[in-house]
Amino acid sequence: MPAKAGQFGYMQTAWVEIVVNMCAAWAAGSLIGLERSHNGRAAGFRTHAIVALAAAASMILTFEPQLVPGSLLGQARLDPGRIAQGVMTGVGFLGAGVIFKEGVSVQGLTTAAAIWATSAIGLLMGVGLIWPGALVTAAVLVTLILFRWLEGVIPESAYALVVLRFQAGAAPDEAILREHLKALDVTITGVSYGLQRDGEIFEYRGMLQTRARHGLSNVASHLRDTQGLAEFQLSRISK
Numbered sequence: 222m223p224a225k226a227g228q229f230g231y232m233q234t235a236w237v238e239i240v241v242n243m244c245a246a247w248a249a250g251s252l253i254g255l256e257r258s259h260n261g262r263a264a265g266f267r268t269h270a271i272v273a274l275a276a277a278a279s280m281i282l283t284f285e286p287q288l289v290p291g292s293l294l295g296q297a298r299l300d301p302g303r304i305a306q307g308v309m310t311g312v313g314f315l316g317a318g319v320i321f322k323e324g325v326s327v328q329g330l331t332t333a334a335a336i337w338a339t340s341a342i343g344l345l346m347g348v349g350l351i352w353p354g355a356l357v358t359a360a361v362l363v364t365l366i367l368f369r370w371l372e373g374v375i376p377e378s379a380y381a382l383v384v385l386r387f388q389a390g391a392a393p394d395e396a397i398l399r400e401h402l403k404a405l406d407v408t409i410t411g412v413s414y415g416l417q418r419d420g421e422i423f424e425y426r427g428m429l430q431t432r433a434r435h436g437l438s439n440v441a442s443h444l445r446d447t448q449g450l451a452e453f454q455l456s457r458i459s460k
Contacts, residue, residue: 238349239281246277246346249358250339256365262332269339276308276343305344312340335361378432383409383440384454385425389416391449392423406433407440422451429455 250273258265283304317333338361345354387393393401395412402409412427431437437455444453 242281242346242349242351243274243277245351245354246273246343249273249342249346249354252358253335253339253342253361253365256362257332257335262329269336272312272336272339273343273346276312276340277347279304279308280344280347308340308344309337312337331365335365378430379437380458381429381437382454382456382458383425383427383429384452385444385450386417386422386452387424388449388451389421389423392425393449395425398425401443402429402440405431405436405439405443407431407436428458 247270250270253273254265254267254269257269338357342354342357342361345351345357385398399409408430409427410430412425415424415426416422417424429437429440431440433439437457441453441455444450444455
């Protein structure tokens with residue numbers, strides 16, 4: 222009887238610990254996912270909550286296999302290192318699914334990183350490291366929320382690929398074009414040239430750089446009113 226009572230007490234304690242760990246992982250993943258959903262990301266509230274729960278469940282299985290009835294797992298403990306590696310690798314493929322290329326820009330990298338971090342938090346919670354998991358959760362939320370505000374405050378360079386197509390007779394010299402852009406706090410580099418439509422259109426191609434907050438939008442507004450400009454394209458890129 223004492224042995225059975227002791228075993229029952231152990232199992233009861235283990236189940237309470239499992240519930241606490243799973244709830245902690247669920248809450249952490251939900252908080253991070255809530256921020257992503259608030260900002261209109263496809264992988265948001267539900268995705269992050271499920272990732273954290275799955276990661277926590279994987280680690281719980283490695284440390285509490287004896288709770289699985291009628292299974293060989295009760296006789297041999299799984300390698301937590303391999304389980305963690307498998308989880309992180311699998312979540313890496315999940316994160317790749319939210320990354321997409323739009324023109325020359327890449328979108329979804331932050332969400333993919335958040336999903337990957339959420340799986341790590343789930344692993345921490347799953348092995349009972351609640352406070353480290355909570356600390357990582359707080360750090361991720363600060364990064365997603367506060368750093369977003371900092372990005373809007375800190376001056377940064379913006380880059381864009383530009384294509385300008387002028388009527389051949391109205392195309393400005395390169396020096397004049399540079400002066401016009403300089404007046405808008407924008408510089409152009411890597412300029413190339415071309416003639417199209419049997420010489421009717423003269424084309425400039427290059428890369429714009431500006432540190433002005435609204436530099437690229439100012440360029441677009443200026444180009445709309447430029448005489449002799451038949452077409453233009455501005456494609457923002459990262460560098």
